[in-house]
Amino acid sequence: MNARLLVRALRDPGTVAQFGAGQWNALIAMARAERLIGTLALRIGDRPVPDAARPILADARLDAEREARQALWEADRAEAALKPLGVRVVLLKGTAYAAAGLKAGEGRFIGDLDILVPRDCMEAVEKHLMLAGWEWVKSDSYDDAYYRQWMHELPPMIHQERDRMIDVHHTILPLTARQRPDAGAMIADAISITDGLHILSPEDRVCHAVAHLLADGDLAGGLRNLWDVHCLLAEADPAALEARAARHGLSPHVRQARRMADALYGAGRERLTLWDRIVLARLLARNGWGKETRKGLRFAFYLRSHWLRMPPTMLARHLFTKWRKGHRPA
Numbered sequence: 001m002n003a004r005l006l007v008r009a010l011r012d013p014g015t016v017a018q019f020g021a022g023q024w025n026a027l028i029a030m031a032r033a034e035r036l037i038g039t040l041a042l043r044i045g046d047r048p049v050p051d052a053a054r055p056i057l058a059d060a061r062l063d064a065e066r067e068a069r070q071a072l073w074e075a076d077r078a079e080a081a082l083k084p085l086g087v088r089v090v091l092l093k094g095t096a097y098a099a100a101g102l103k104a105g106e107g108r109f110i111g112d113l114d115i116l117v118p119r120d121c122m123e124a125v126e127k128h129l130m131l132a133g134w135e136w137v138k139s140d141s142y143d144d145a146y147y148r149q150w151m152h153e154l155p156p157m158i159h160q161e162r163d164r165m166i167d168v169h170h171t172i173l174p175l176t177a178r179q180r181p182d183a184g185a186m187i188a189d190a191i192s193i194t195d196g197l198h199i200l201s202p203e204d205r206v207c208h209a210v211a212h213l214l215a216d217g218d219l220a221g222g223l224r225n226l227w228d229v230h231c232l233l234a235e236a237d238p239a240a241l242e243a244r245a246a247r248h249g250l251s252p253h254v255r256q257a258r259r260m261a262d263a264l265y266g267a268g269r270e271r272l273t274l275w276d277r278i279v280l281a282r283l284l285a286r287n288g289w290g291k292e293t294r295k296g297l298r299f300a301f302y303l304r305s306h307w308l309r310m311p312p313t314m315l316a317r318h319l320f321t322k323w324r325k326g327h328r329p330a
Contacts, residue, residue, distance in 0.1 A: 002293070003223060003286040006030040006040070007264045010227065013043040022288070024053055029290030034223045038064030038107035064107045068098040071110040074164050075099060078113060079196040081132035085124055089197055090116040090190045092169065092208065096199040097228075104209075104231035108224075112156070112165040116200075118187060119170035126154055126168070133160045151175065172208050173216050174309045181211060181248035202236040203244040210257040211250055214279075218298070218305040222283040223264075230261040 005027055009016050019027065031037040041057035042064070049057060075095050082089055090096075092114035097105030117125050134157040147155040153169040171183035186208075190198035200208060209232055213225040233241075245254040259270040260280055272280075282301050285294040292298060 001026060001288045002284040003030050003034070004284055006034065006036065006223065006286075007284070009040060010036065010043055011265050013040075013045070013047060016044060017048060021050070024050055026288035026290075028053065028056055029288065030286050033286060033290035033292075034221060035109045036224050036227065038067075038109055039224075039227065040107070042107035061107065064109055067110045068105070068108075070164065071095040071098055071113060074113040074159075074162070074166070075115075075197060077132070077159075077162075078115060078129070078166060079194070081128050081134075082117075082125060083196050085121065085128060087117050087121045087125060088187055088190065090187055091193075091197055091199050092116055092172075093212075096205070099193055099197065100199050102231065102235065104228045112167050114167045114169060116169045116172070116183065116187060116190075119183070122154060122168065122170055129157060129166065129168070133162075134158065134166060135160055137165065172211050176309050177215065178308065179211070179215055179249040179253075181207065181250065185247065201244075202232070203241045204248075206232045206236045206241055206257075207245055207248050207250050207254065210245075210253045211248075214253040214257060215250065215308060216305070218301040219279065219282050220292075220298075226257070226261055226264060226283065229257045230265040233258060233261060 005023060009019075009027055009031075016024075016027070027040075028037065031040045037057075037060040041060040044057060071094060075091055079089060091099055094105060094108045094110035095113055096102075097108060098110060099105075137156045137158050143155065147153065152171045152174050153167050156165050156167055158165045172181050172186070173179055186200055186204045187198075189201045189204065191201060192198050199205070206229065209225060209228045213219070213222055213229065241254065242251070245251045256273075256276060256279070259272055259276055260283075262268060262270040263272055263276070263280065264283075278297075281294070282297055285292055285297060287293050
């Protein structure tokens with residue numbers, strides 16, 4: 001068994017009527033592991049489900065609603081903290097989807113608050129957030145220096161009272177990545193949703209989701225990210241998306257994400273490449289207990305994620321430093 005059971009339920013919720021007890025157990029375990037349980041619950045809606053599953057799905061809907069409210073409150077607090085700067089603050093990921101009422105935000109569990117601001121404003125943004133109660137999560141001097149020199153964001157911060165994290169980005173991929181998205185254009189073309197908050201344009205939302213899925217990371221939790229892409233593609237203009245992806249150096253990634261989203265969540269008309277199938281095998285690697293499988297494949301994608309982020313010499317030095325400090329890939 002793999003996560004195709006979850007994919008099937010998301011694509012066509014009516015099929016859950018055919019599931020037996022074992023399939024329901026696996027479905028819920030997989031959905032929880034992929035943080036898609038809220039989305040699944042909303043997709044199933046009022047359809048008949050087993051008595052044991054009904055309270056689980058109801059709780060998931062309530063949890064997603066609560067997380068959305070908390071995320072929007074955090075966005076409001078960040079806006080208030082940064083308002084004196086007059087900086088354009090762009091919401092990213094789940095908070096942006098919830099704030100704009102997008103399909104990708106329906107039932108989505110939202111963790112950190114992710115924002116995008118101009119790079120030349122990062123120092124001022126950092127100071128104002130600290131004055132408003134945020135503090136550093138990472139105390140390790142190596143990690144702090146690594147973030148500031150090479151990453152696309154500040155080291156993560158957490159609020160002293162609310163225990164909620166914020167990630168402040170100045171672009172969408174690490175500075176060492178092979179692709180160099182035009183963050184300035186993303187910020188300039190962002191859409192205002194309140195007096196002080198913005199979200200990316202529909203095409204840039206796709207580019208960001210695709211970059212996060214395929215150009216930065218080991219694809220852990222990728223089924224949710226690909227669901228985001230599937231939903232966001234419906235709101236983007238295809239021709240404008242092609243032009244925007246080319247501007248950000250993400251055209252191959254956007255095309256691949258479109259093929260894979262169609263294969264899992266769409267009509268399945270797109271022809272898949274061998275690489276597409278390998279990536280999909282990584283995304284689907286879960287068993288009926290919700291645990292990840294195919295350890296070798298996962299480790300290969302873990303190494304690939306670092307290879308994408310930095311040149312070989314820097315990669316070797318970074319991995320050795322992390323290993324020496326006790327970090328081991330799961």
